[in-house]
Amino acid sequence: MDWDQRYKDGDKPWDKGSATPVLAELLTQAPEYFKPGIKTLVPGCGLGHDVSLLKNAGLDTYGLDISETALETARQTYPELGDVWIADDLFELKEKSPSYDLIWEHTCYCAILPEQRKDYIASALRILKPGGYFAGVFFINTGKAPNEGPPFSTTKQEIIETFSPHFDLARESKPSQSYPGRENREWVSIWRKPLNA
Numbered sequence: 001m002d003w004d005q006r007y008k009d010g011d012k013p014w015d016k017g018s019a020t021p022v023l024a025e026l027l028t029q030a031p032e033y034f035k036p037g038i039k040t041l042v043p044g045c046g047l048g049h050d051v052s053l054l055k056n057a058g059l060d061t062y063g064l065d066i067s068e069t070a071l072e073t074a075r076q077t078y079p080e081l082g083d084v085w086i087a088d089d090l091f092e093l094k095e096k097s098p099s100y101d102l103i104w105e106h107t108c109y110c111a112i113l114p115e116q117r118k119d120y121i122a123s124a125l126r127i128l129k130p131g132g133y134f135a136g137v138f139f140i141n142t143g144k145a146p147n148e149g150p151p152f153s154t155t156k157q158e159i160i161e162t163f164s165p166h167f168d169l170a171r172e173s174k175p176s177q178s179y180p181g182r183e184n185r186e187w188v189s190i191w192r193k194p195l196n197a
Ligand SMILES: C[S@@+](CC[C@H](N)C(=O)[O-])C[C@H]1O[C@@H](n2cnc3c(N)ncnc32)[C@H](O)[C@@H]1O
Pocket: 003, 004, 014, 015, 016, 043, 044, 045, 046, 047, 064, 065, 066, 067, 070, 088, 089, 090, 091, 106, 107, 108, 111, 112
């Protein structure tokens, strides 16, 4: 998938022009995971709406994407955020040390190939501090056949099987707020990297 070309072509049906309502809801319902000042990464941040919401909530937030075009648009849309955009491949992260307290996942997990999910987890583990959190809203019913995508569908069971060997489940919920059309198709889970990992 040539993500940069899709942004250049304006072919970005995933972009709803604002942060996911799930994140706004979580900031209210579970503020203990989104403390002001914590270093946070949004992988596959696209046009940066979630980065803006998190940064405005006081988190020290960075948006990472493989698409320079997406990041340039994000830079122009949110100039007040400053130098928070990281052009990098999630699987080849230049950042190798565990410096992040939180990763916020939103439609990156479903964008990559299902066989790359373990590599995503490996990258997340590499950059998260011990005791850090991987919080995500997962698209669990994309309406596509298995192995057809993106977005590639997943299930709660698949996510649990993928994460639980490496993380402890701290919280899960069904969001009551979603983008129109994503209602009842999302699952929130927050995973803690063990202190001894
Ligand atoms: C479906 S879009 C979601 C974008 C954004 N999270 C949103 O909800 O609008 C997936 C994003 O992941 C990015 N992406 C895909 N593979 C990536 C990789 N290997 N490393 C970094 N970003 C990647 C794409 O460029 C794209 O912006």
